[in-house]
Amino acid sequence: MKLExxxxxxxxxxxxxxxxxxxxxxxxxxxxxxxxxxxxxxxYVLEVSVSGPVDPATGMIANLAELDExxxxxxxxxxxxxxxxxxxxxxxxxxxxxxxxxxxxxxxLRNFPAxxxxxxxxxxxxxNSFEYAGDDRERTAK
Amino acid sequence: MxxxxxxxxxxxxxxxxxxxxxxxENRRLFGxxxxxxxxxxxYVLEVTVAGERDPVTGMVLxxxxxxxxxxxxxxxxxxxxxxxxxxxxxxxxxxxxxxxxRAIWRLLEPRxxxxxxxxVRLYETPDLFVDCFRDxxxxxxx
Numbered sequence: 001m002k003l004e005x006x007x008x009x010x011x012x013x014x015x016x017x018x019x020x021x022x023x024x025x026x027x028x029x030x031x032x033x034x035x036x037x038x039x040x041x042x043x044y045v046l047e048v049s050v051s052g053p054v055d056p057a058t059g060m061i062a063n064l065a066e067l068d069e070x071x072x073x074x075x076x077x078x079x080x081x082x083x084x085x086x087x088x089x090x091x092x093x094x095x096x097x098x099x100x101x102x103x104x105x106x107x108x109l110r111n112f113p114a115x116x117x118x119x120x121x122x123x124x125x126x127x128n129s130f131e132y133a134g135d136d137r138e139r140t141a142k
Numbered sequence: 143m144x145x146x147x148x149x150x151x152x153x154x155x156x157x158x159x160x161x162x163x164x165x166x167e168n169r170r171l172f173g174x175x176x177x178x179x180x181x182x183x184x185y186v187l188e189v190t191v192a193g194e195r196d197p198v199t200g201m202v203l204x205x206x207x208x209x210x211x212x213x214x215x216x217x218x219x220x221x222x223x224x225x226x227x228x229x230x231x232x233x234x235x236x237x238x239x240x241x242x243x244r245a246i247w248r249l250l251e252p253r254x255x256x257x258x259x260x261x262v263r264l265y266e267t268p269d270l271f272v273d274c275f276r277d278x279x280x281x282x283x284x
Binding site (some may be wrong): 002006007056061063 | 158160162163171172173235236237238239240241243244247268269270271272273274275276277
């Protein structure tokens with residue numbers, strides 16, 4: 001059998017969905033109220049799933065304290081209570097949609113040393129969620 | 143293939159301690175989970191069975207049967223117990239979410255007569271869960 005461990009984290013952040021590649025009118029048509037120039041925010045939930053053998057000495061796939069510290073340092077500290085467009089390098093060019101945010105979180109976490117990152121799942125609201133499991137190219141790139 | 147999931151809850155206490163390690167090493171590895179008097183959780187268990195519908199009943203399996211199996215194998219063994227001392231299936235193991243989920247899989251797998259056990263998901267808290275799958279199966283759906 002295969003085991004996966006999943007931990008849920010929370011962060012709150014603001015963003016604006018808007019791209020300079022489209023006209024103002026097209027931005028409004030595509031992104032609707034999410035294109036409001038002053039931005040808006042969400043309480044995000046980030047689920048991080050890892051897999052691997054269970055260490056018989058600890059009974060664990062990965063020590064939760066290590067996973068928590070890694071996610072805190074790589075993602076939460078840089079996303080929580082931030083304006084994603086203005087303060088996260090990856091979103092200077094890319095639109096901080098939940099899809100892009102989900103992929104960015106995966107890329108930031110893929111090198112977790114203690115276990116294999118299986119996927120990240122991002123809830124933008126309690127009604128919308130997004131999952132990303134990476135691709136082979138991203139897994140091998142450092 | 144249809145996936146049927148049944149959920150149950152049980153409450154139990156445990157502690158993390160590996161007698162092969164020093165007291166200091168135990169504290170470092172397990173933190174407050176190493177408190178010698180133990181502590182407890184309300185565990186939530188989701189059991190997913192995969193199978194085809196019986197053409198006569200329209201059911202993959204009789205949920206009442208699954209409910210009885212869960213009552214007998216899990217609730218009666220683990221509910222309101224100290225997992226380290228009272229559950230033989232966990233003897234000699236650290237009762238982490240990983241090890242409990244694996245023990246539950248091994249208890250249930252041979253008892254499912256109709257359909258096949260697909261996934262055991264055990265929540266230790268709403269923010270921490272472990273999934274146990276058959277080898278070669280992936281997480282979705284269910």
